[in-house]
Amino acid sequence: MNENPRNFPPxxxxxxxxxxxxxxxxxxxxxxxxxxxxxxxxQLRGFNNGAPPVENLTVERTVLDEDGLxxxxxxxxxxxxxxxxxxxxxxxxxxxxxxxxxxxxGDTAWVAIPFPWxxxxxxxxxxxxxxxxxxxxxxxxxxPTSKVSGGGLASQALLGAFVGILPVAIGLLxxxxxxxAGRNAMTFLLAxxxxxLAFLLVDTMIEALELANEAAPVFQGAVMVxxxxxxSFLALxxxxxxxxxxxxxxxxxxxxxxxxxxxxxxxxLAIGAAFAAGAAGLGTFLVLGFALHNxxxxxxxxxxxxxxxxxxxxxxxxxxxxxxxAVLGIWLGSLAVAPxxxxxxxxxxxxxxxxxxxxxxALVAKGHxxxxxxxxxxxxxxxxxLAAGLAFMYVTAMLVKI
Amino acid sequence: xxxxxxxxxxxxxxxxxxxxxxxxxTTICASKTVAQEGHGDHGAPATVQMSGTTPSQHSAHGAMxxxxxxxxxxNGFHPxxxxxxxxxxxxxxxxxxxxxxxxxxxxxxxxIEIAPGVMFPAWTYNGRxxxxxxxxxxxxxxxxxxxxxxxxxxxxxxxxxxxARMDGVPGAGVIAPGDEFVYEFDARPFGCHLYHCHAxxxxxxxxxxxxxxxxxxxxxxxxxxxxxxxxxRLLGSPENAEWQELAMIMNAFDTNFDxxxxxxxxxTIAHCYAKExxxxxxxRPVRIYLVNITEFDPINSFHLHGNFFDYFDQGxxxxxxxRMVDLIMQCQAQRGLLxxxxxxxxxxxxxxxAHQSEFTELxxxxxxxxxxxxx
Ligand SMILES: [Cu+2]
Numbered sequence: 020m021n022e023n024p025r026n027f028p029p030x031x032x033x034x035x036x037x038x039x040x041x042x043x044x045x046x047x048x049x050x051x052x053x054x055x056x057x058x059x060x061x062q063l064r065g066f067n068n069g070a071p072p073v074e075n076l077t078v079e080r081t082v083l084d085e086d087g088l089x090x091x092x093x094x095x096x097x098x099x100x101x102x103x104x105x106x107x108x109x110x111x112x113x114x115x116x117x118x119x120x121x122x123x124x125g126d127t128a129w130v131a132i133p134f135p136w137x138x139x140x141x142x143x144x145x146x147x148x149x150x151x152x153x154x155x156x157x158x159x160x161x162x163p164t165s166k167v168s169g170g171g172l173a174s175q176a177l178l179g180a181f182v183g184i185l186p187v188a189i190g191l192l193x194x195x196x197x198x199x200a201g202r203n204a205m206t207f208l209l210a211x212x213x214x215x216l217a218f219l220l221v222d223t224m225i226e227a228l229e230l231a232n233e234a235a236p237v238f239q240g241a242v243m244v245x246x247x248x249x250x251s252f253l254a255l256x257x258x259x260x261x262x263x264x265x266x267x268x269x270x271x272x273x274x275x276x277x278x279x280x281x282x283x284x285x286x287x288l289a290i291g292a293a294f295a296a297g298a299a300g301l302g303t304f305l306v307l308g309f310a311l312h313n314x315x316x317x318x319x320x321x322x323x324x325x326x327x328x329x330x331x332x333x334x335x336x337x338x339x340x341x342x343x344x345a346v347l348g349i350w351l352g353s354l355a356v357a358p359x360x361x362x363x364x365x366x367x368x369x370x371x372x373x374x375x376x377x378x379x380x381a382l383v384a385k386g387h388x389x390x391x392x393x394x395x396x397x398x399x400x401x402x403x404x405l406a407a408g409l410a411f412m413y414v415t416a417m418l419v420k421i
Numbered sequence: 422x423x424x425x426x427x428x429x430x431x432x433x434x435x436x437x438x439x440x441x442x443x444x445x446x447t448t449i450c451a452s453k454t455v456a457q458e459g460h461g462d463h464g465a466p467a468t469v470q471m472s473g474t475t476p477s478q479h480s481a482h483g484a485m486x487x488x489x490x491x492x493x494x495x496n497g498f499h500p501x502x503x504x505x506x507x508x509x510x511x512x513x514x515x516x517x518x519x520x521x522x523x524x525x526x527x528x529x530x531x532x533i534e535i536a537p538g539v540m541f542p543a544w545t546y547n548g549r550x551x552x553x554x555x556x557x558x559x560x561x562x563x564x565x566x567x568x569x570x571x572x573x574x575x576x577x578x579x580x581x582x583x584x585a586r587m588d589g590v591p592g593a594g595v596i597a598p599g600d601e602f603v604y605e606f607d608a609r610p611f612g613c614h615l616y617h618c619h620a621x622x623x624x625x626x627x628x629x630x631x632x633x634x635x636x637x638x639x640x641x642x643x644x645x646x647x648x649x650x651x652x653x654r655l656l657g658s659p660e661n662a663e664w665q666e667l668a669m670i671m672n673a674f675d676t677n678f679d680x681x682x683x684x685x686x687x688x689t690i691a692h693c694y695a696k697e698x699x700x701x702x703x704x705r706p707v708r709i710y711l712v713n714i715t716e717f718d719p720i721n722s723f724h725l726h727g728n729f730f731d732y733f734d735q736g737x738x739x740x741x742x743x744r745m746v747d748l749i750m751q752c753q754a755q756r757g758l759l760x761x762x763x764x765x766x767x768x769x770x771x772x773x774x775a776h777q778s779e780f781t782e783l784x785x786x787x788x789x790x791x792x793x794x795x796x
Binding site for chain 2: 148
């Protein structure tokens with residue numbers, strides 16, 4: 020007897036025909052029939068023990084203006100739920116709900132309360148449903164929600180350029196100095212890029228998961244973040260290797276810029292959200308710390324293109340790709356985006372960073388000869404670079420921690 | 422790296438230095454009322470005018486009020502009717518010449534609407550919260566036939582003087598669902614008392630709604646020194662008819678069972694007398710039988726606007742225990758009589774409320790609509 024599975028005959032030798040199709044349709048029919056039986060016969064009635072429905076309400080956006088408070092809420096209950104009364108700071112207030120009536124599972128509604136909020140103070144909004152369940156929402160610092168204005172957008176763009184584009188550009192300015200680097204220096208630089216990207220990956224994932232926790236439960240926070248990150252990682256790897264082999268040179272630099280750009284987009288969203296929540300007077304040391312922290316990113320982008328001679332327009336493009344999204348992020352974030360959108364943006368960024376880590380590691384491993392061997396990642400230059408990248412990011416991150 | 426934005430939010434000194442806040446919150450006009458229209462099946466919008474002859478009572482509280490109206494028909498009791506709805510039972514003669522007064526009370530589980538659109542799974546006496554306001558006369562023999570149609574053991578514990586067997590505590594009058602118990606004792610002392618369920622756990626049975634007024638009127642014949650006062654308190658006497666008497670129970674509801682109340686009220690419905698002010702005839706003196714049965718808060722209070730009153734703590738005296746006050750406070754189960762008049766006042770809306778502002782803002786606030794004559 021030959022037990023080798025490779026020698027087993029194929030399962031079927033006949034061509035697929037109508038009879039085979041039938042075996043696809045039949046399971047479907049059984050499924051539909053089972054579902055109909057469950058719904059028609061009301062088979063689940065026996066499980067109804069009279070307990071009130073499980074209710075859930077998430078506040079996704081909060082707008083404060085001269086008319087009072089407006090909050091966008093998302094229902095996550097087992098049945099449509101009704102907001103019966105609204106308290107602000109433990110007092111009942113009149114409110115207007117748009118659209119009015121019960122809110123279906125997964126749907127959103129705006130609740131407007133003519134509440135005379137106090138600048139700079141904290142307020143608490145409590146929603147009371149018709150079952151008497153309560154859902155609290157804190158407004159830690161009451162400040163008017165920023166409105167879209169030319170001046171505002173311009174000054175936000177300036178800040179975005181300062182924390183996003185400028186540091187990357189400064190990093191790229193090191194290009195001429197790095198050009199003369201020998202093989203070991205190259206390995207060190209690329210490994211340093213991997214190190215800083217590894218830091219960004221962990222940081223981005225943690226932020227994405229935290230934001231996902233604030234999102235409505237229907238989005239299944241952590242699962243959504245992991246799936247989105249994995250999907251964007253696989254998609255970018257597939258795109259990068261569509262011509263076979265891992266990207267190198269300008270292509271790899273572009274991918275690094277995209278990964279860092281998506282991370283900076285997330286950073287921008289957070290800064291914008293801070294604007295929306297009143298953190299307009301961002302401390303100068305915070306902005307400087309941010310900028311310093313991001314300079315390494317420019318060096319990382321420059322590393323793969325040291326052997327080729329890119330045009331000046333390429334440098335400009337890479338700087339915009341890596342830093343520009345910070346501006347977009349600040350604009351969007353200041354408009355008080357729902358947390359699940361921010362979490363998704365950060366998850367995409369995490370996937371992109373993971374792709375770049377893989378490709379840069381592949382480049383380091385390949386080195387200047389064709390022999391691809393990942394043990395190269397363990398030589399002293401590479402190890403030193405990895406440690407330097409992580410350490411630099413870690414230390415500069417301290418500057419922006421409060 | 423993004424953590425700092427969240428951390429920064431709690432540091433106002435850092436944040437507000439930027440001065441980006443150009444729109445002052447003070448521009449909000451508190452009198453701007455916004456009502457949620459067509460609230461569920463309650464139909465009426467919240468800014469409904471209750472009294473055509475007076476300015477909107479909402480102006481006194483602006484937009485700070487519950488939205489919508491409660492369906493009193495579905496509840497089976499109306500807060501305005503509760504004010505004057507005394508349950509006097511049936512009276513028969515005993516062989517010794519005394520009167521026997523019999524009350525019939527049932528305990529029922531009932532979902533009631535305690536604020537517009539907010540349902541509460543209550544336990545009730547005779548289907549209402551508070552339970553019926555029992556009223557008897559000093560010296561009568563009382564017989565209370567209590568039937569438990571609820572899903573849990575219940576009882577009636579009366580504040581007053583009675584034997585241990587009639588105490589309405591476990592082992593002496595707490596009965597299982599489907600059972601019946603008859604409490605019997607003499608009506609004494611006269612005063613403003615209460616009854617409530619004393620089954621365990623006590624707090625749960627109380628805040629679910631099992632309480633009510635138990636008033637014993639003084640027998641004028643027994644109080645020759647203060648016969649006029651006694652007569653004025655005796656329900657059915659011509660002297661009593663001159664008074665406007667109101668039954669008020671300060672209560673509250675913990676709707677999410679977290680040990681704190683979401684709604685405070687006088688007679689169960691949050692803001693009920695703010696939306697439907699109590700008509701007071703200017704020339705008739707007012708007497709309020711007031712009980713505090715608020716669970717989870719140690720005290721409640723009653724404050725009257727634009728007036729002062731005499732207070733009879735527990736109602737067991739015929740002379741005031743406090744004179745000329747506009748605020749009294751009551752511990753849980755404390756109660757008393759308030760007597761005052763608007764004879765010298767101009768007609769209009771006069772607020773009354775708990776002077777714990779939190780209670781006021783969560784529903785315990787109402788209005789007296791003082792009018793020349795009741796039409
Ligand atoms: Cu009970």
